[in-house]
Amino acid sequence: MSVAPSVLDALREIVGADGYFDQPADLQPFTVDHRKLYRGQTPLVLRPSSTEQVSRILRTCNEAGIGVVPVGGNTSYCGGGTPSADGTQVVVSLARMRRIRAVDPDNFTLIAEAGCVLAEVQDAAANVDRLFPLSLGSEGSCQLGGNLSTNAGGTAVLRYGMMRDLVLGLEVVLPDGRVWDGLKPLRKDNTGYDLRDLFIGAEGTLGIITAAACKLFSRPREVVTAIAAVKDPAAAVMSLSRLRAATGDAVTTFELIPRLGIDLVTRHVPNTHDPFDAPYRWYVLVEVSAGRSESGIRDLVEQELFALMEQGAALDAVLAQNEAQREDFWRMRETIPEAQRKEGASIKHDISVTTSELPRFIDEATRLLETITPDSRILPYGHLGDGNLHFNLSEPVGGNAAEFLALAPRIHRAMHDLVAQYGGSFSAEHGIGQLKREELVRYKHPVALEIMRSIKQALDPKGIMNPGKVL
Ligand code: 2HG
Numbered sequence: 001m002s003v004a005p006s007v008l009d010a011l012r013e014i015v016g017a018d019g020y021f022d023q024p025a026d027l028q029p030f031t032v033d034h035r036k037l038y039r040g041q042t043p044l045v046l047r048p049s050s051t052e053q054v055s056r057i058l059r060t061c062n063e064a065g066i067g068v069v070p071v072g073g074n075t076s077y078c079g080g081g082t083p084s085a086d087g088t089q090v091v092v093s094l095a096r097m098r099r100i101r102a103v104d105p106d107n108f109t110l111i112a113e114a115g116c117v118l119a120e121v122q123d124a125a126a127n128v129d130r131l132f133p134l135s136l137g138s139e140g141s142c143q144l145g146g147n148l149s150t151n152a153g154g155t156a157v158l159r160y161g162m163m164r165d166l167v168l169g170l171e172v173v174l175p176d177g178r179v180w181d182g183l184k185p186l187r188k189d190n191t192g193y194d195l196r197d198l199f200i201g202a203e204g205t206l207g208i209i210t211a212a213a214c215k216l217f218s219r220p221r222e223v224v225t226a227i228a229a230v231k232d233p234a235a236a237v238m239s240l241s242r243l244r245a246a247t248g249d250a251v252t253t254f255e256l257i258p259r260l261g262i263d264l265v266t267r268h269v270p271n272t273h274d275p276f277d278a279p280y281r282w283y284v285l286v287e288v289s290a291g292r293s294e295s296g297i298r299d300l301v302e303q304e305l306f307a308l309m310e311q312g313a314a315l316d317a318v319l320a321q322n323e324a325q326r327e328d329f330w331r332m333r334e335t336i337p338e339a340q341r342k343e344g345a346s347i348k349h350d351i352s353v354t355t356s357e358l359p360r361f362i363d364e365a366t367r368l369l370e371t372i373t374p375d376s377r378i379l380p381y382g383h384l385g386d387g388n389l390h391f392n393l394s395e396p397v398g399g400n401a402a403e404f405l406a407l408a409p410r411i412h413r414a415m416h417d418l419v420a421q422y423g424g425s426f427s428a429e430h431g432i433g434q435l436k437r438e439e440l441v442r443y444k445h446p447v448a449l450e451i452m453r454s455i456k457q458a459l460d461p462k463g464i465m466n467p468g469k470v471l
């Protein structure tokens with residue numbers, strides 16, 4: 001069943017001549033996801049420029065029973081923003097809603113529209129000497145609405161939390177077109193259910209977020225960035241605890257990188273090099289930030305790293321001497337996904353357990369993967385400070401990519417069953433989308449699933465919002 005021409009016309013009319021795409025070449029980018037796992041089809045991509053237009057679009061689609069797929073920067077790892085293959089769903093891109101509506105430095109808040117690119121929100125905060133701390137590899141193209149809808153994480157969660165922790169209020173268009181104005185930038189408002197948190201992480205299945213009131217912070221005045229080679233993941237966890245205590249919780253980033261990460265990045269990404277003369281098995285990228293300059297954190301970090309080396313937990317360490325070197329260190333971490341892609345086929349996981357259990361988990365998961373696929377190369381890296389690793393695999397050297405990828409269902413099952421044994425999460429920061437729907441049914445507590453379904457039914461009884469995603 002395709003979308004009736006009369007409905008398509010009505011939708012075009014709402015947004016006006018420059019508010020939609022309906023030609024194949026313009027539609028194409030919206031029909032494939034970032035990882036190229038899904039190929040969909042759509043007759044129409046709507047590009048509303050106001051909340052009112054979004055409201056009219058949803059009202060029209062709800063009345064006609066047409067599925068709506070909201071999309072931001074299309075950087076989802078789980079196909080959350082890709083329409084179905086049967087061409088029955090329209091896409092709503094928020095890209096033209098990119099105003100910063102208000103900035104209030106004394107309240108440490110700003111209000112931004114969903115189509116703002118994350119980097120634009122960071123810049124708007126920096127312009128008034130404030131920090132919007134959400135920080136991730138795709139920040140130059142991902143959009144605030146997508147960050148909200150997936151509850152994005154990234155590399156500063158350890159200190160500032162995930163997207164959910166950075167929001168005070170939302171403006172949301174409900175599936176029937178009603179607009180909930182919950183944009184109050186208040187830190188205290190104890191007036192009933194927390195509706196905001198329903199829409200954050202809902203991946204567009206309950207409505208479309210059109211704007212958000214975001215929390216800002218003081219801008220760090222002094223930042224110390226280091227790469228340390230560590231004995232093993234247990235030494236990494238211990239080092240993090242020590243650094244947190246020694247700096248009064250000023251550690252903003254603590255990322256684990258195995259040797260394979262350094263190998264792949266230096267092989268595939270220009271302008272990268274091994275930070276040390278000798279190879280080590282495990283590394284951490286550490287960043288510590290202080291609110292004032294000459295805060296003494298540099299000395300503190302140096303002392304701690306020295307002490308860690310004396311006790312054998314750290315094997316070598318280097319502090320960035322300037323901004324260029326700091327960027328080099330960060331490139332080493334941020335380009336791992338790109339380097340892994342260039343190395344060939346990969347199988348990805350996005351798991352979390354408690355940080356304290358992570359070392360034991362890494363051992364056990366590595367052994368488990370080795371029994372299933374002894375020749376694959378295991379690349380567990382990422383947000384150790386959050387207990388969240390991308391426990392990825394790369395195809396064997398000289399192996400057969402198709403054979404390797406055919407193992408994916410078995411590998412995911414084994415990995416996620418193990419995660420469940422640890423009381424962990426099979427999707428720590430990338431969400432569910434269409435990729436992990438079956439996992440949600442298998443691993444989410446049944447009562448939680450029932451509550452989720454009741455909420456979906458209450459808000460979207462006709463099931464028009466991002467059909468086939470999450471639930
Ligand atoms: C990261 O932390 C991203 O770099 C991507 O979440 C993870 O590619 C991945 O598996």
Ligand code: ZN
Nearest residue numbers: 154382390429
């Ligand atoms: Zn990540």
